[in-house]
Amino acid sequence: xxxxxxxxxxxxxxxxxxxxxxxxxxxxxxxxxxxxxxxxxxxxxxxxxxxxxxxxxxxxxxxxxxxxxxxxxxxxxxxxxxxxxxxxxxxxxxxxxxxxxxxxxxxxxxxxxxxxxxxxxxxxxxxxxxxxxxxxxxxxxxxxxxxxxxxxxxxxxxxxxxxxxxxxxxxxxxxxxxxxxxxxxxxxxxxxxxxxxxxxxxxxxxxxxxxxxxxxxxxxxxxxxxxxxxxxxxxxxxxxxxxxxxxxxxxxxxxxxxxxxxxxxxxxxxxxxxxxxxxxxxxxxxxxxxxxxxxxxxxxxxxxxxxxxxxxxxxxx
Amino acid sequence: xxxxxxxxxxxxxxxxxxxxxxxxxxxxxxxxxxxxxxxxxxxxxxxxxxxxxxxxxxxxxxxxxxxxxxxxxxxxxxxxxxxxxxxxxxxxxxxxxxxxxxxxxxxxxxxxxxxxxxxxxxxxxxxxxxxxxxxxxxxxxxxxxxxxxxxxxxxxxxxxxxxxxxxxxxxxxxxxxxxxxxxxxxxxxxxxxxxxxxxxxxxxxxxxxxxxxxxxxxxxxxxxxxxxxxxxxxxxxxxxxxxxxxxxxxxxxxxxxxxxxxxxxxxxxxxxxxxxxxxxxxxxxxxxxxxxxxxxxxxxxxxxxxxxxxxxxxxxxxxxxxxxxxxxxxxxxxxxxxxxxxxxxxxxxxxxxxxxxxxxxxxxxxxxxxxxxxxxxxxxxxxxxxxxxxxxxxxxxxxxxxxxxxxxxxxxxxxxxxxxxxxxxxxxxxxxxxxxxxxxxxxxxxxxxxxxxxxxxxxxxxxxxxxxxxxxxxxxxxxxxxxxxxxxxxxxxxxxxxxxxxxxxx
Numbered sequence: 001x002x003x004x005x006x007x008x009x010x011x012x013x014x015x016x017x018x019x020x021x022x023x024x025x026x027x028x029x030x031x032x033x034x035x036x037x038x039x040x041x042x043x044x045x046x047x048x049x050x051x052x053x054x055x056x057x058x059x060x061x062x063x064x065x066x067x068x069x070x071x072x073x074x075x076x077x078x079x080x081x082x083x084x085x086x087x088x089x090x091x092x093x094x095x096x097x098x099x100x101x102x103x104x105x106x107x108x109x110x111x112x113x114x115x116x117x118x119x120x121x122x123x124x125x126x127x128x129x130x131x132x133x134x135x136x137x138x139x140x141x142x143x144x145x146x147x148x149x150x151x152x153x154x155x156x157x158x159x160x161x162x163x164x165x166x167x168x169x170x171x172x173x174x175x176x177x178x179x180x181x182x183x184x185x186x187x188x189x190x191x192x193x194x195x196x197x198x199x200x201x202x203x204x205x206x207x208x209x210x211x212x213x214x215x216x217x218x219x220x221x222x223x224x225x226x227x228x229x230x231x232x233x234x235x236x237x238x239x240x241x242x243x244x245x246x247x248x249x250x251x252x253x254x255x256x257x258x259x260x261x262x263x264x265x266x267x268x269x270x271x272x273x274x275x276x277x278x279x280x281x282x283x284x285x286x287x288x289x290x291x292x293x294x295x296x297x298x299x300x301x302x303x304x305x306x307x308x309x310x311x312x313x314x315x316x317x
Numbered sequence: 318x319x320x321x322x323x324x325x326x327x328x329x330x331x332x333x334x335x336x337x338x339x340x341x342x343x344x345x346x347x348x349x350x351x352x353x354x355x356x357x358x359x360x361x362x363x364x365x366x367x368x369x370x371x372x373x374x375x376x377x378x379x380x381x382x383x384x385x386x387x388x389x390x391x392x393x394x395x396x397x398x399x400x401x402x403x404x405x406x407x408x409x410x411x412x413x414x415x416x417x418x419x420x421x422x423x424x425x426x427x428x429x430x431x432x433x434x435x436x437x438x439x440x441x442x443x444x445x446x447x448x449x450x451x452x453x454x455x456x457x458x459x460x461x462x463x464x465x466x467x468x469x470x471x472x473x474x475x476x477x478x479x480x481x482x483x484x485x486x487x488x489x490x491x492x493x494x495x496x497x498x499x500x501x502x503x504x505x506x507x508x509x510x511x512x513x514x515x516x517x518x519x520x521x522x523x524x525x526x527x528x529x530x531x532x533x534x535x536x537x538x539x540x541x542x543x544x545x546x547x548x549x550x551x552x553x554x555x556x557x558x559x560x561x562x563x564x565x566x567x568x569x570x571x572x573x574x575x576x577x578x579x580x581x582x583x584x585x586x587x588x589x590x591x592x593x594x595x596x597x598x599x600x601x602x603x604x605x606x607x608x609x610x611x612x613x614x615x616x617x618x619x620x621x622x623x624x625x626x627x628x629x630x631x632x633x634x635x636x637x638x639x640x641x642x643x644x645x646x647x648x649x650x651x652x653x654x655x656x657x658x659x660x661x662x663x664x665x666x667x668x669x670x671x672x673x674x675x676x677x678x679x680x681x682x683x684x685x686x687x688x689x690x691x692x693x694x695x696x697x698x699x700x701x702x703x704x705x706x707x708x709x710x711x712x713x714x715x716x717x718x719x720x721x722x723x724x725x726x727x728x729x730x731x732x733x734x735x736x737x738x739x740x741x742x743x744x745x746x747x748x749x750x751x752x753x754x755x756x757x758x759x760x761x762x763x764x765x766x767x768x769x770x771x772x773x774x775x776x777x778x779x780x781x782x783x784x785x786x787x788x789x790x791x792x793x794x795x796x797x798x799x800x801x802x803x804x805x806x807x808x809x810x811x812x813x814x815x816x817x818x819x820x821x822x823x
Contacts, residue, residue, distance in 0.1 A: 060633065060674055062674050062675035063674045063675070063677065064677070064678045066678075067677055067678040069672050069674070069677060069822075069823070070819060070822040070823075071628070071630065071636060072586035072588075072628035072638060073585075073586055073628060073629070073630050073636075075580065075586055075819075076580075076583075076584060076585070076586050079530065079580060079582075098818050098819040098821075098822065099819065101496075101525075101818070101819060102580075102819040103580075104527070104530045104531070104532060104580050106525065106526040109525065109526075111493075123417055133781075133783060136781070137781075137782055232781060232782055233781050234728055234729060259675065260675060260676070260678065262676075262679060
């Protein structure tokens with residue numbers, strides 16, 4: 001018995017020493033430490049927060065947003081965060097609620113001022129009529145992929161700005177200046193994108209996952225369907241046949257493949273219709289050359305343009 | 318003429334706004350108990366803003382009408398009013414406002430009680446199985462549970478359909494300080510014609526706002542011990558609970574008690590927990606039946622828990638976590654009320670995971686396991702003291718544990734293999750020397766403790782995130798030519814609220 005008790009004491013000591021001799025804390029010191037769900041939000045938080053904030057994202061951008069792995073190391077980040085910024089509309093349902101429940105940080109719990117939900121100013125699209133799981137893993141509040149829309153970026157920035165001011169009113173002049181600078185840049189970029197994306201008006205496409213309502217509406221494109229049978233459900237052979245029929249009937253030649261989904265089926269579908277597969281990241285970091293939100297929108301527009309040209313559905317621009 | 322289209326637009330919008338506003342407020346009044354108040358407040362603000370904007374537009378129109386009338390009466394010394402913004406811009410603004418109201422209305426019509434208060438889900442976990450006749454069905458029979466046929470013997474041999482669990486899970490935030498959840502489980506009771514026995518598997522309260530990174534939990538819960546003892550049967554990576562855990566803990570690690578956990582303020586994840594409960598699982602600590610008005614349960618008769626857990630990222634795609642746990646019952650009354658005994662259970666758990674971030678939905682690999690050491694002087698199955706080879710009461714230890722490896726082949730298919738091993742905690746008493754007829758340890762007979770081993774390949778198919786089918790084969794051997802084979806086909810579904818908890822993470 002004494003031997004066992006001695007062993008137990010040793011084990012506890014080992015654990016305690018391991019923990020306390022771990023690397024020293026890496027919190028940001030005086031800066032406001034922001035943890036975001038997506039890299040896009042971290043980028044926008046830095047743009048609006050400026051040098052008053054340091055922001056990092058839990059996801060790197062390459063993950064499937066429904067399968068961002070829950071890691072205990074994320075708990076540590078959230079435990080130290082001053083603010084958490086998320087997309088909302090159940091975008092992060094697969095990982096963030098569990099992490100917030102374990103993080104022991106009341107400042108950033110839902111309902112607290114430090115919990116910044118970027119969907120508050122978004123007019124949702126694709127709000128489901130039927131909430132049954134017959135429709136797959138639906139988003140009950142509508143599509144949460146509004147980061148793929150210039151106006152979505154505006155809504156996100158507004159939510160971040162308001163959240164920063166609410167929590168740090170003394171820094172309002174700084175945040176306001178950065179926010180206005182962001183809006184000015186966005187206004188300019190929107191005009192550029194509108195011109196750039198003009199040839200895409202009326203372009204029909206299919207995607208692997210249902211995520212492109214905001215992007216398509218913004219630039220006048222038309223989604224004909226998805227490769228997934230339903231959101232979150234892999235395609236069946238019958239569904240692929242039906243999809244091919246639809247694509248041929250209306251002349252769809254462009255297939256969006258989000259990088260986290262496999263290549264095989266999209267490649268086969270594109271080959272069947274004489275079309276082109278285009279890699280379309282859903283978040284910043286989804287491909288190496290996209291590091292910011294502005295780059296994400298620009299990349300996606302140009303990628304579709306290139307694919308549409310290759311497929312012969314638009315002329316060279 | 319220029320005013321008339323504006324008046325038509327304005328009148329129509331006024332009717333629309335007040336009509337919608339009344340309707341929305343009516344819907345809000347009905348829905349106020351169901352959906353969150355923040356959405357309601359947002360809607361009200363938007364409606365108020367709309368109405369104010371319409372009022373301003375109306376004033377402008379009236380002003381312009383008045384000025385137009387003055388102009389008709391004759392030339393005036395007053396300078397003409399400044400140019401109005403074009404009607405098109407106002408119409409566009411009105412259209413955007415209408416779209417927002419429409420979307421807001423559409424949102425309020427959706428009632429999502431599971432989003433707020435409370436979330437309700439149901440798990441249906443069933444299986445079909447076949448167990449070779451080397452296994453005996455001796456559920457609940459003292460003295461025989463480990464006697465040479467010691468695994469999965471709470472179901473009959475031969476063919477079997479089993480409602481493993483119909484579990485209703487309810488959870489909610491209680492107030493700003495606590496959340497709570499309950500799990501009511503019904504499963505087929507083989508001793509009662511397979512009628513469902515309903516029990517409260519878990520019902521506990523958890524604090525959410527304690528300072529210093531503390532969390533307190535109290536009620537009925539699965540103690541923070543090891544890895545799989547904290548998981549419900551339907552959440553296991555395989556069909557059945559590892560036999561070693563069944564032998565040492567007895568099923569899920571349920572306790573009624575209180576637990577305090579602390580997240581250390583370090584850059585590496587380091588978590589400590591300490592708790593106390595009346596028992597642990599089915600086999601550890603004082604059964605409540607043995608606590609009476611006459612006997613009572615001393616503080617030393619409780620079961621005390623402790624755990625330290627850590628984790629580190631090797632890189633983005635590889636990580637490792639491990640923990641040390643203990644359950645200790647210093648002085649408890651045993652199953653047969655034969656006296657007071659002590660027992661400790663030590664556990665080391667580990668999990669290595671390869672999960673490539675970009676393709677983890679389609680490929681990953683996990684190796685995990687637990688190593689347990691049971692030590693005490695009580696026979697956890699028969700009651701009374703553990704006896705050594707000479708038949709004398711003795712403190713004895715037993716080793717056990719499992720390890721498994723699982724590969725995700727694609728989004729829907731996973732394949733794995735589990736190995737389990739354990740020594741019986743109460744072995745010496747159960748083996749009789751054939752020459753003397755006295756209890757003897759197999760140490761004397763064969764020089765080895767009986768090693769109970771189970772080899773289990775399994776294959777899982779996920780039709781969706783909410784439906785799973787699993788095929789598993791168990792080959793059991795205890796080194797005494799008592800072999801048994803078992804096949805399972807498990808079918809599990811999740812209805813309703815679907816929460817990805819931290820403990821349940823893959």
